[in-house]
Each structure stands twice: as C-alpha cells, then as structure tokens.
Amino acid sequence: MTDHHPWRGVLVATALPLNDDLSVDYDRYAEHCAWLVGNGCDGVVPNGSLGEYQVLTPEERARVVETAVAAVGGERVMPGVAAYGSAEARRWAEQAGEAGCRAVMLLPPNAYRADERSVLAHYAEVARSGLPVVAYNNPIDTKVDLVPELLARLHGEGYIRGVKEFSGDVRRAYRIAELAPELDLLIGADDVLLELAVAGAKGWVAGYPNALPRACVELYRAAVGGDPGTALPLYRQLHPLLRWDSQVEFVQAIKLSMDIAGRHGGPCRPPRAALLPGQEAAVRAATEKALAAGLG
Numbered sequence: 109m110t111d112h113h114p115w116r117g118v119l120v121a122t123a124l125p126l127n128d129d130l131s132v133d134y135d136r137y138a139e140h141c142a143w144l145v146g147n148g149c150d151g152v153v154p155n156g157s158l159g160e161y162q163v164l165t166p167e168e169r170a171r172v173v174e175t176a177v178a179a180v181g182g183e184r185v186m187p188g189v190a191a192y193g194s195a196e197a198r199r200w201a202e203q204a205g206e207a208g209c210r211a212v213m214l215l216p217p218n219a220y221r222a223d224e225r226s227v228l229a230h231y232a233e234v235a236r237s238g239l240p241v242v243a244y245n246n247p248i249d250t251k252v253d254l255v256p257e258l259l260a261r262l263h264g265e266g267y268i269r270g271v272k273e274f275s276g277d278v279r280r281a282y283r284i285a286e287l288a289p290e291l292d293l294l295i296g297a298d299d300v301l302l303e304l305a306v307a308g309a310k311g312w313v314a315g316y317p318n319a320l321p322r323a324c325v326e327l328y329r330a331a332v333g334g335d336p337g338t339a340l341p342l343y344r345q346l347h348p349l350l351r352w353d354s355q356v357e358f359v360q361a362i363k364l365s366m367d368i369a370g371r372h373g374g375p376c377r378p379p380r381a382a383l384l385p386g387q388e389a390a391v392r393a394a395t396e397k398a399l400a401a402g403l404g
Contacts, residue, residue, distance in 0.1 A: 190215040324346070
C-alpha cells in the first residue's frame with residue numbers, strides 16, 4: 109500500500125462485531141481493525157457486504173467508518189459507499205473523505221439491472237466527491253456486470269482507479285490489462301486469490317484474514333511475489349475456507365471461523381440466518397484443521 113494507491117495490498121473487508129442484542133460493538137470493532145493491521149494487513153474496508161452495511165442505520169454506518177479511521181488511520185481505510193441512489197452514494201463518499209479516508213469502494217447501481225448509461229452516470233456522480241473510487245464488480249449479487257470493456261470506459265473517463273473483481277472469471281484479468289493497463293486489479297474473491305495474483309493483481313479485498321490474518325498475508329505476499337513454492341501449499345491448505353467467501357453464507361462462515369480462532373465473530377443481523385448444522389460442521393472442521401496446522 110502507498111499513499112497514492114491506498115487500495116493496494118491486503119485490505120480486509122471487515123466483519124462487524126455485534127453484541128447479543130445485535131447492537132454494534134464499536135470498541136471491539138476498533139480493536140479488531142488494529143489487530144488486523146498489527147498482524148500484517150495493509151488496511152480495512154468497512155461497510156462492505158461482509159460488514160452487513162445494508163442493515164445498518166445511517167448513524168451506525170457513519171460511526172463504523174469513524175471508528176476504523178480512529179483505530180488505524182484514514183490512509184488505511186477504504187469504506188464501501190454503495191447505496192441505491194447515486195446522490196446517497198456520493199454523500200457516503202463525502203463522509204468518508206471528511207473522516208480522513210483516501211479512497212472508497214463502490215458497487216454499480218444495485219436496486220435494478222442498470223444499463224451502461226446508468227452505470228457511467230452512477231460512477232461519475234460519486235467521482236465528484238473527489239476521492240479515488242475503486243469499483244466493485246459483483247454480478248452475482250447485483251445483476252450488473254462490469255465487464256472489461258465497461259471497466260475500461262469507466263477508467264478512461266477518470267471515474268475509477270481500480271476494481272475489486274468478484275466475477276470469479278479469472279480470464280478477465282488479462283482482458284482488463286489489455287484494455288486499461290493503468291487500472292489496478294484487486295482480488296475480490298478469496299478462492300481465486302492465486303489465479304488473480306499470478307495475473308498481476310495489485311491488491312486483495314479479503315474476507316478470511318478476519319479469522320486467519322497472518323497465514324492469509326503470507327499467502328498473498330508469496331503469490332504476488334512470484335514464490336509458488338510457498339504460495340501453492342498454503343493455498344491448498346486454506347482453500348477449504350477461502351471458498352466460503354463465494355458462498356451465500358460467507359458472512360456467517362467467516363464469523364464462525366473468527367469465533368473458533370479466538371476472535372469475536374458473533375451473530376449476524378436478520379435476514380441472515382444461522383448456518384445449517386452441516387454447514388457449521390464443515391466450517392468448524394476446516395477452521396480447526398487450519399489452526400492445528402499452525403495457520404493463524
């Protein structure tokens with residue numbers, strides 16, 4: 109991570125610790141952000157999907173950003189600013205700037221299946237906040253696909269500086285590099301980390317470091333550093349967990365792994381329901397195996 113590219117490196121899409129009454133535990137969240145950075149992560153991404161931003165009040169959402177900045181410094185915080193309306197997303201970007209953040213992450217319009225003109229207008233509006241914008245391509249959940257040609261146009265217009273790529277299609281990395289060589293590719297799904305790192309990714313917006321930061325950072329550094337002898341065995345060991353990041357129940361799975369690893373994962377707000385017994389058993393077994401192997 110650098111001052112000019114604060115989205116580079118391992119940025120953890122932070123899970124949000126909740127109390128038993130489902131209120132936000134801000135003190136514990138501050139401690140978690142500091143713990144992640146202390147264990148080698150470059151920064152945090154509050155108010156992403158993993159942070160359950162959709163079910164936070166505006167007051168909670170703003171305070172989460174302020175808490176992260178107070179804990180690790182604004183240069184290490186890249187909040188998600190997704191919203192149904194472009195004006196609202198821009199306001200969240202402005203709030204991030206006022207809090208001291210150096211960049212924001214933005215989904216395309218996600219209230220409906222937006223066309224290309226709407227996507228361009230959405231990113232143009234948020235770019236007016238003055239902060240660098242990292243696009244977040246998640247066609248699985250948003251039904252809007254930021255294909256390489258559209259990303260190149262967004263970048264060419266000056267609206268985005270990077271993209272968190274969550275499509276799972278690792279072939280896109282090469283097309284993006286051809287069409288927009290200055291656009292930074294960020295790994296968006298934990299279970300394609302090695303493939304996108306080899307393809308030239310400059311960062312990782314990561315889920316599983318919430319539970320196992322040191323092992324995940326070691327994996328990322330080896331993968332982007334051209335050390336397959338270290339990266340591949342680690343990737344094989346961690347993949348039974350990393351693949352949960354691409355499942356519907358990713359928040360619950362990562363929070364459970366945090367609990368098992370001695371962190372506070374805790375509950376999720378509705379409508380997210382608890383893992384089914386078979387899912388819980390699978391996450392528990394994979395987490396315990398990783399911990400027993402010394403991966404933390």
